Amino acid sequence: MTLRTSDLPLTFAPEVSSALARGGAVVALESTIITHGMPWPQNVETATRVEDEVRRHGATPATIAVLDGRIHIGLTAAELAALGQARDVMKLSRADLAACLALGRTGATTVAATMICAHLAGIAVFATGGIGGVHRGAEESFDISADLAELSQTPVTVVAAGAKAILDLPKTLEVLETYGVPVIAYGQDALPAFWSRDAGLTAPLRMDTADQIARAHRMRATLGLPGGQLVTNPIPAAHEIARATLAPIIETALAEASAAGIASKAVTPFLLQRIFELTEGRSLTANIELVLNNARLGSAIAVALSQTMS
Amino acid sequence: MTLRTSDLPLTFAPEVSSALARGGAVVALESTIITHGMPWPQNVETATRVEDEVRRHGATPATIAVLDGRIHIGLTAAELAALGQARDVMKLSRADLAACLALGRTGATTVAATMICAHLAGIAVFATGGIGGVHRGAEESFDISADLAELSQTPVTVVAAGAKAILDLPKTLEVLETYGVPVIAYGQDALPAFWSRDAGLTAPLRMDTADQIARAHRMRATLGLPGGQLVTNPIPAAHEIARATLAPIIETALAEASAAGIASKAVTPFLLQRIFELTEGRSLTANIELVLNNARLGSAIAVALSQTMS
Amino acid sequence: MTLRTSDLPLTFAPEVSSALARGGAVVALESTIITHGMPWPQNVETATRVEDEVRRHGATPATIAVLDGRIHIGLTAAELAALGQARDVMKLSRADLAACLALGRTGATTVAATMICAHLAGIAVFATGGIGGVHRGAEESFDISADLAELSQTPVTVVAAGAKAILDLPKTLEVLETYGVPVIAYGQDALPAFWSRDAGLTAPLRMDTADQIARAHRMRATLGLPGGQLVTNPIPAAHEIARATLAPIIETALAEASAAGIASKAVTPFLLQRIFELTEGRSLTANIELVLNNARLGSAIAVALSQTMS
Ligand SMILES: [Mn+2]
Ligand SMILES: [Mn+2]
Ligand SMILES: [Mn+2]
Numbered sequence: 001m002t003l004r005t006s007d008l009p010l011t012f013a014p015e016v017s018s019a020l021a022r023g024g025a026v027v028a029l030e031s032t033i034i035t036h037g038m039p040w041p042q043n044v045e046t047a048t049r050v051e052d053e054v055r056r057h058g059a060t061p062a063t064i065a066v067l068d069g070r071i072h073i074g075l076t077a078a079e080l081a082a083l084g085q086a087r088d089v090m091k092l093s094r095a096d097l098a099a100c101l102a103l104g105r106t107g108a109t110t111v112a113a114t115m116i117c118a119h120l121a122g123i124a125v126f127a128t129g130g131i132g133g134v135h136r137g138a139e140e141s142f143d144i145s146a147d148l149a150e151l152s153q154t155p156v157t158v159v160a161a162g163a164k165a166i167l168d169l170p171k172t173l174e175v176l177e178t179y180g181v182p183v184i185a186y187g188q189d190a191l192p193a194f195w196s197r198d199a200g201l202t203a204p205l206r207m208d209t210a211d212q213i214a215r216a217h218r219m220r221a222t223l224g225l226p227g228g229q230l231v232t233n234p235i236p237a238a239h240e241i242a243r244a245t246l247a248p249i250i251e252t253a254l255a256e257a258s259a260a261g262i263a264s265k266a267v268t269p270f271l272l273q274r275i276f277e278l279t280e281g282r283s284l285t286a287n288i289e290l291v292l293n294n295a296r297l298g299s300a301i302a303v304a305l306s307q308t309m310s
Numbered sequence: 311m312t313l314r315t316s317d318l319p320l321t322f323a324p325e326v327s328s329a330l331a332r333g334g335a336v337v338a339l340e341s342t343i344i345t346h347g348m349p350w351p352q353n354v355e356t357a358t359r360v361e362d363e364v365r366r367h368g369a370t371p372a373t374i375a376v377l378d379g380r381i382h383i384g385l386t387a388a389e390l391a392a393l394g395q396a397r398d399v400m401k402l403s404r405a406d407l408a409a410c411l412a413l414g415r416t417g418a419t420t421v422a423a424t425m426i427c428a429h430l431a432g433i434a435v436f437a438t439g440g441i442g443g444v445h446r447g448a449e450e451s452f453d454i455s456a457d458l459a460e461l462s463q464t465p466v467t468v469v470a471a472g473a474k475a476i477l478d479l480p481k482t483l484e485v486l487e488t489y490g491v492p493v494i495a496y497g498q499d500a501l502p503a504f505w506s507r508d509a510g511l512t513a514p515l516r517m518d519t520a521d522q523i524a525r526a527h528r529m530r531a532t533l534g535l536p537g538g539q540l541v542t543n544p545i546p547a548a549h550e551i552a553r554a555t556l557a558p559i560i561e562t563a564l565a566e567a568s569a570a571g572i573a574s575k576a577v578t579p580f581l582l583q584r585i586f587e588l589t590e591g592r593s594l595t596a597n598i599e600l601v602l603n604n605a606r607l608g609s610a611i612a613v614a615l616s617q618t619m620s
Numbered sequence: 621m622t623l624r625t626s627d628l629p630l631t632f633a634p635e636v637s638s639a640l641a642r643g644g645a646v647v648a649l650e651s652t653i654i655t656h657g658m659p660w661p662q663n664v665e666t667a668t669r670v671e672d673e674v675r676r677h678g679a680t681p682a683t684i685a686v687l688d689g690r691i692h693i694g695l696t697a698a699e700l701a702a703l704g705q706a707r708d709v710m711k712l713s714r715a716d717l718a719a720c721l722a723l724g725r726t727g728a729t730t731v732a733a734t735m736i737c738a739h740l741a742g743i744a745v746f747a748t749g750g751i752g753g754v755h756r757g758a759e760e761s762f763d764i765s766a767d768l769a770e771l772s773q774t775p776v777t778v779v780a781a782g783a784k785a786i787l788d789l790p791k792t793l794e795v796l797e798t799y800g801v802p803v804i805a806y807g808q809d810a811l812p813a814f815w816s817r818d819a820g821l822t823a824p825l826r827m828d829t830a831d832q833i834a835r836a837h838r839m840r841a842t843l844g845l846p847g848g849q850l851v852t853n854p855i856p857a858a859h860e861i862a863r864a865t866l867a868p869i870i871e872t873a874l875a876e877a878s879a880a881g882i883a884s885k886a887v888t889p890f891l892l893q894r895i896f897e898l899t900e901g902r903s904l905t906a907n908i909e910l911v912l913n914n915a916r917l918g919s920a921i922a923v924a925l926s927q928t929m930s
Contacts, residue, residue: 008532096515098529098532138762170762174762178766220718225717405803406802408836411843412835413832449759456798
């Protein structure tokens with residue numbers, strides 16, 4: 001497939017286009033954490049901290065969002081501030097990205113949509129908090145995030161602290177295996193679980209350096225395999241909430257959701273809010289720290305990729 | 311992928327090839343409704359009415375079927391009459407289309423196979439009654455129509471009155487989301503449910519004009535996204551069977567099927583026959599009216615696409 | 621997608637490269653049966669017998685494995701002997717093939733990875749014992765082999781004696797239909813079930829000659845459909861273990877696994893070992909005979925393909 005970039009509704013921030021032009025390291029960042037993950041102004045402060053962390057580690061950040069019908073690859077400070085306070089922002093995945101663009105609307109990109117946009121822009125690495133996956137109860141609800149199928153078809157290496165711990169992690173691993181997605185634990189054998197370093201499951205693959213991850217990324221391209229890689233990066237020990245602490249809190253929040261009749265798309269926001277309350281705010285601090293940690297590893301992978309490419 | 315049309319086993323009806331050659335609006339139509347959906351001669355009469363409805367709305371109809379090992383894009387009156395009375399006609403989906411062609415046999419095309427053939431022929435819009443989806447009980451049977459995966463990979467906009475109401479509609483929506491398929495309700499927020507205008511579910515996307523749908527179709531191509539769009543078009547109010555009326559009838563038919571030990575591929579024909587009887591034939595009238603309605607909207611989308619392309 | 625073979629980490633055995641260069645018939649063979657299926661030296665003896673059976677039927681065998689970071693298409697006798705005694709050999713599927721190559725490691729290829737490598741090497745036919753599929757209990761575990769999705773996307777005709785009989789065969793058929801994979805029974809209507817000739821299920825398609833299968837393979841390529849075909853070839857009657865004999869043995873082994881708390885990836889090896897014991901070794905003899913039988917049919921298909929291609 002040959003894409004003529006000029007036809008694409010892409011607007012590059014100057015910092016990003018010059019980095020791409022010189023073959024420099026670029027790390028994509030998503031925008032639903034800004035519009036749907038945190039309140040203003042904390043959302044914009046956090047996004048700015050993450051961008052700065054990427055810059056401090058030798059790469060250029062490209063926060064991705066759809067503004068008024070164009071995909072922005074990198075946001076200016078003014079655009080970021082506006083997005084952080086915008087209302088009626090669509091939450092975009094593969095299914096609705098084109099519709100949002102065609103209707104001239106504004107939307108924040110989930111993991112799946114960020115991968116699509118990053119790839120269109122020529123960016124191979126994307127750092128985020130956690131990916132979507134198979135929801136608890138999916139054996140009845142069939143609720144499985146489009147992020148998993150995206151990883152099987154779009155060649156972007158996604159650095160996350162794992163799938164979100166409120167998901168069904170064993171089923172998420174099975175679906176990723178069925179779809180042929182490499183799941184790599186960074187620096188340990190155990191699969192991390194977002195707020196916790198160890199999900200109690202062994203990751204299918206382990207790598208210990210950014211260079212190994214970059215080489216595996218390039219090898220998939222050489223083989224013509226269409227998908228990406230999921231790099232699961234354990235939260236720094238100083239900030240983790242141990243699984244033994246968190247598991248009963250998640251169970252409590254799930255039981256409350258069930259008792260209150262909260263269903264379908266309302267469940268995840270309810271759970272995250274209750275976990276925030278039951279951990280006395282530690283879940284949010286941990287969330288910010290793990291995103292910063294993923295920004296660092298993503299930068300290192302992007303640097304390694306830019307070096308092996310040239 | 312470059313396809314040399316000359317290598318393809320395609321036979322175009324004169325009306326269709328001249329429409330395609332001048333960049334005119336063309337609407338694909340499927341053929342299982344002819345061979346497996348209605349008895350002769352009502353099947354041929356209905357197919358002819360649908361074709362005429364497309365012509366009346368400014369587009370050229372292309373009924374698609376495999377005859378003696380070749381894909382026909384548009385059927386002559388004689389071919390339609392023969393197909394309408396043929397026996398041993400295969401019911402073709404993605405899995406068996408190539409085998410039917412290689413063996414020189416005759417087959418009617420389901421939604422999935424019609425999409426594939428339409429795309430090979432350069433047709434971007436397809437009007438039908440209802441698509442397949444996730445069957446009730448699929449959490450145990452794993453019975454999920456190939457139509458859903460087809461929508462994720464073949465760039466055809468499919469206009470339907472929804473997934474067939476005997477299916478599990480919430481699970482069908484989940485799978486479409488997982489696969490990244492845009493599901494657009496036309497002119498309302500609610501997802502239509504084939505015989506009824508409202509499934510009791512909100513559609514993921516809403517569009518109010520054929521032009522919006524055409525623009526979203528083109529945007530997916532611009533982005534290089536491989537799949538199509540599902541446009542769910544509510545049956546005209548004058549012909550709908552309200553959900554409150556239909557739901558207990560479907561439950562009754564399901565209970566009868568279960569009591570009679572009817573399983574797997576025999577279930578759908580049994581349910582449709584019982585719903586026909588229990589609605590005193592209204593289900594069939596409604597089915598014809600919704601197909602005509604989809605032919606009209608499909609024509610409008612095809613006209614909008616042919617105008618934006620030139 | 622244009623692949624420059626020179627960039628690929630492929631090492632061809634001389635016998636294979638000369639066969640491919642002259643447009644001759646080549647049959648790919650997998651290597652997990654060598655490293656994970658049988659003990660040494662029986663594994664190497666069997667692999668050699670299978671290769672010889674391919675040669676005796678007019679084709680060239682290409683046993684595929686990853687050795688020290690390169691994909692070998694065809695193994696020398698020395699390489700085969702070394703692989704047969706190697707330890708710490710990865711078991712490669714789509715998810716980990718690139719990682720194994722990038723890390724310079726050694727791995728045996730499952731059905732999915734063998735398909736990928738065969739296609740990279742320009743080999744269109746692959747003979748094996750049985751493919752992976754939907755595991756019993758997958759409605760809770762979501763354990764579905766990556767082989768099924770591979771068949772939907774990689775254009776290799778796979779000759780097998782069916783999916784392994786310890787799997788959930790009705791669910792496996794449903795997933796293959798959902799994915800649009802042709803499932804062809806060779807010479808009979810019934811779906812074979814690995815050790816038994818009849819799974820008690822009708823196969824979706826039936827073909828009676830290698831030439832029909834070759835023509836269907838070519839037709840899929842002509843249509844631009846990306847996937848392969850699954851040819852299910854019944855075990856020779858003289859070697860089958862009838863389903864009536866085998867079904868209670870599988871039930872016993874499953875009950876024992878459950879009672880012993882054996883779960884997830886440990887289940888399949890446990891079941892195969894218990895079936896070996898409970899059939900007094902007949903299951904292994906049958907397994908070898910069915911692979912030889914598939915090597916013969918695979919050779920005939922490869923010969924038919926090489927003739928139609930030239
Ligand atoms: Mn969901
Ligand atoms: Mn089905
Ligand atoms: Mn598995």
